[in-house]
Amino acid sequence: AQTVTQSQPEMSVQEAETVTLSCTYDTSESDYYLFWYKQPPSRQMILVIRQEAYKQQNATENRFSVNFQKAAKSFSLKISDSQLGDAAMYFCAYRSASGNTPLVFGKGTRLSVIA
């Protein structure tokens, strides 16, 4: 079974600075998808960014980018120019590309942004 590990339960960053959240995963599959979800205090789960394993190019969405290292099974999230609204729980998630398999989540990283 696939597992997702987020080794940083809590992180903090100064406003306008850059922070990187770590995620590693374990799988024997070669084709899969990786996601980062944001959960602000409202509890709503919001998709931040998605990476297809077959693409070597790292995904980018505005201030959010990933460092995808397939051989190392690593998928870190970089937030540039951090804003107060970035404060939230961040979850890394994995889904196999074969069939309709569920999302597997890590335990999350709580990010605080300091003004």
Add this chain to the structure above:
Amino acid sequence: NAGVTQTPKFQVLKTGQSMTLQCAQDMNHEYMSWYRQDPGMGLRLIHYSVGAGITDQGEVPNGYNVSRSTTEDFPLRLLSAAPSQTSVYFCASKSRRLAGYEQYFGPGTRLTVT
């Protein structure tokens, strides 16, 4: 589109009581799932469904039942609530077409069992 809706938003139960958490989506998504979120545990899958009439167990199915009689609805039943079921519950749906498609989440139900 309303997206994924969940009712109720909050619920307090006594041990042994039963209840149903409702989940509905209006996006014609075949795939629906239920997760529970506990502090320090992330989101853990309870049950999921790949279409009407088809359900399967996830990581933590004990104490919960589901059925899927329509594409739109996927209720989660607690037959005899226990304090260990105190949690936040999320329903989610996605199109079955591609595994990489976004999964949409409902707003969650906070359940307390006393």
